[in-house]
Amino acid sequence: MGGGLGNAGPVLGALTAALLLALSRKKKKVKEEEAVVAEAEEDYYVSADTVGAVKPVDLQWSNLSCSLLEKHGKHVKYLLNNVSGEAKAGHLLAIMGPSGSGKTTLLNVLAGQLNASPRITLSGYLYINGKPLVSSTHKVAYVRQDDLFFSQLTVRETLSLASELQLSSSLSHEERKQYVDNILYRLGLVSCAESRVGDAKVRGISGGEKKRLSIACELIASPSVIFADEPTTGLDAFQAERVMETLQNLAIDGHTVVCSIHQPRGSIYAKFDDLILLAEGSLVYAGQAQDQALSYFSKLGHPCPQHVNPAEFFADIISVDYSSPDNESKTRKRLDSLVEAFRKQSSEVLSDVSIQKQDAIGVFKPSGRRAIATGSKKIGWWKQFRLLLKRAWLQTTRDGPTNKVRANMSISSAIIFGSIFWRMGFLQTAIQDRMGLLQVAAINTAMAALTKTVNVFPKERQVVDRERAKNSYALGPYLLSKLIAEIPVGASFPLMFGTILYPMAGLNTALTRFGQFCGVITMEAFAASAMGLTVGAMAPTTEAAMALGPSLMTVFIVFGGYYVNSENTPAFFRWIPRVSLIRWAFQALCLNEFRGLKFEHQNSYDLQTGEQALERMSFGKSTIKEAIIQEGRILLFWYWMSYVLLKRNKPKFQKLELPSPNESSVKIEELNE
Numbered sequence: 001m002g003g004g005l006g007n008a009g010p011v012l013g014a015l016t017a018a019l020l021l022a023l024s025r026k027k028k029k030v031k032e033e034e035a036v037v038a039e040a041e042e043d044y045y046v047s048a049d050t051v052g053a054v055k056p057v058d059l060q061w062s063n064l065s066c067s068l069l070e071k072h073g074k075h076v077k078y079l080l081n082n083v084s085g086e087a088k089a090g091h092l093l094a095i096m097g098p099s100g101s102g103k104t105t106l107l108n109v110l111a112g113q114l115n116a117s118p119r120i121t122l123s124g125y126l127y128i129n130g131k132p133l134v135s136s137t138h139k140v141a142y143v144r145q146d147d148l149f150f151s152q153l154t155v156r157e158t159l160s161l162a163s164e165l166q167l168s169s170s171l172s173h174e175e176r177k178q179y180v181d182n183i184l185y186r187l188g189l190v191s192c193a194e195s196r197v198g199d200a201k202v203r204g205i206s207g208g209e210k211k212r213l214s215i216a217c218e219l220i221a222s223p224s225v226i227f228a229d230e231p232t233t234g235l236d237a238f239q240a241e242r243v244m245e246t247l248q249n250l251a252i253d254g255h256t257v258v259c260s261i262h263q264p265r266g267s268i269y270a271k272f273d274d275l276i277l278l279a280e281g282s283l284v285y286a287g288q289a290q291d292q293a294l295s296y297f298s299k300l301g302h303p304c305p306q307h308v309n310p311a312e313f314f315a316d317i318i319s320v321d322y323s324s325p326d327n328e329s330k331t332r333k334r335l336d337s338l339v340e341a342f343r344k345q346s347s348e349v350l351s352d353v354s355i356q357k358q359d360a361i362g363v364f365k366p367s368g369r370r371a372i373a374t375g376s377k378k379i380g381w382w383k384q385f386r387l388l389l390k391r392a393w394l395q396t397t398r399d400g401p402t403n404k405v406r407a408n409m410s411i412s413s414a415i416i417f418g419s420i421f422w423r424m425g426f427l428q429t430a431i432q433d434r435m436g437l438l439q440v441a442a443i444n445t446a447m448a449a450l451t452k453t454v455n456v457f458p459k460e461r462q463v464v465d466r467e468r469a470k471n472s473y474a475l476g477p478y479l480l481s482k483l484i485a486e487i488p489v490g491a492s493f494p495l496m497f498g499t500i501l502y503p504m505a506g507l508n509t510a511l512t513r514f515g516q517f518c519g520v521i522t523m524e525a526f527a528a529s530a531m532g533l534t535v536g537a538m539a540p541t542t543e544a545a546m547a548l549g550p551s552l553m554t555v556f557i558v559f560g561g562y563y564v565n566s567e568n569t570p571a572f573f574r575w576i577p578r579v580s581l582i583r584w585a586f587q588a589l590c591l592n593e594f595r596g597l598k599f600e601h602q603n604s605y606d607l608q609t610g611e612q613a614l615e616r617m618s619f620g621k622s623t624i625k626e627a628i629i630q631e632g633r634i635l636l637f638w639y640w641m642s643y644v645l646l647k648r649n650k651p652k653f654q655k656l657e658l659p660s661p662n663e664s665s666v667k668i669e670e671l672n673e
């Protein structure tokens, strides 16, 4: 034994030394990474004393390729094929092309937010102000196509909350307020500042205002680069013009603005400084948007007729017409020749661009505006919790239409069940009625809470996912604030239901029994709501969650204690009643109701007491306390599951790999030569 230990000594020593060496290497690596982050943050953040400055950022990319392995694994589809270009500080760059040409993909790649997939391969070079991009520190604003907000908050509240979550905690309340006012003014949102954002149920601000609010929320963090994916989609001509004017002004203020856009009208096209034309993932043109683009195509034998909107002209010449085989082959040939022509010219056009780039470096000062102050000092857990609690509270309590529907449902179902089980009495037949009513009450309460949550949460999750992708807050304070804010409103509906049903059905008259009845169904409602959160965190859409939630609940209903006696449950399914929130609620309600009751009886086989009825249900040996503890465990389990799933499902983005040597025909160094 001693010899064994003696041999183990040197081995343990070597292991310890190796561990220490690995730790010190890791420490060194973390320090190096922190230094890179700090250097990059210096590039991206303006401090409180350089308020109003926008550090110019030029983005350059080359040989960007994005390929997708088709489902059967046989074909590879190129979403982007060797795309190169540049977005300059102070310029508005438009990415145009037919539907499916890769505009959104390119925008996602440039923003570092292409959703990760094992079927996608992404490679290329991305540079910021001539330096290779450090992905984790690349601070950008990304205005998505769909505008998602907490619908019950006003425009000002939405922006104020975003500013509190994203701005440095060292800013005073006054500075923060002034900052929000500036953004409201800058984006033309002053007139609707006190209006609620609204949603499909309640009309709020207009589509254009929503888009500008999306831009405003992104501007809070003072980004140098702003990406906008089809910012005019779904807007009327006037609103589209105003949104594009906003983006143009941001470019004039020194931001680098890149947007994808579908067939803009002439006045919008006139605002573009630079243009990228994509077709089937390949570049057809990249360079200046106005005269240079027109003369480029003119030289290739495609002059733009007078008084024709250049955007429409480009769309016509780069689209493939599938109306007949002849037209398809003709238009495809034209497109192939345009792609080939640009490939040949690209180094020439891009070297022009890189020469101009040198002039753009230096600090921009926007025209006398006190604007953006950010810092990397994040707010703490407790402050995040307080802010999120306020938001969750406003969202829950102000949602009149939803709360009204829930109240109506609770009251009407209580009246219906109360009428069916009217004053049940103490005959033998009333034993079955009582059990039926208690089971129905348990199912109704759970279903109402579940459907409300699965209907609302998947949409909310999309907003939260986006905010968490920006690292605005942690998951813990979010979930806890949601839970606490929903307690008063969430509890009021089961209480309404119980208060009406209880006297109508003539349940046990003791006041403590009534209190326990309400307590059990309220707790069950929260457990069902927590289960709804898990379903919402798991399902990709509201529709999927609506299909999954009730199906899962049906299993718990079947094993809810009424339909299958727990002693007759097949061994394989025994675990289901133990985790069924319906079963424990039903059991607690039965124990609460039947204990101490006496029933009228004529025959020797009749049940005389409530205890005997409980024996028949196999509930005789348990207590209300045990049932409530089990229900509490189920509640905590579903909250924990929601936390784990939300944490695991945090959006992941595709990593940009370096191209393989034979793929990279043009490297960034060559572009600069």
Ligand SMILES: Nc1ncnc2c1ncn2[C@@H]1O[C@H](COP(=O)(O)OP(=O)(O)OP(=O)(O)O)[C@@H](O)[C@H]1O
Pocket: 068, 079, 097, 098, 099, 100, 101, 102, 103, 104, 105, 106, 117, 260, 262
């Ligand atoms: N994750 C993905 N899985 C499968 N196909 C994808 C994926 N991402 C993009 N695509 C395909 O890649 C092509 C380019 O898509 P992308 O959304 O970038 O085009 P787009 O030019 O923005 O189109 P639109 O103008 O219609 O929004 C499309 O054919 C699209 O179906």
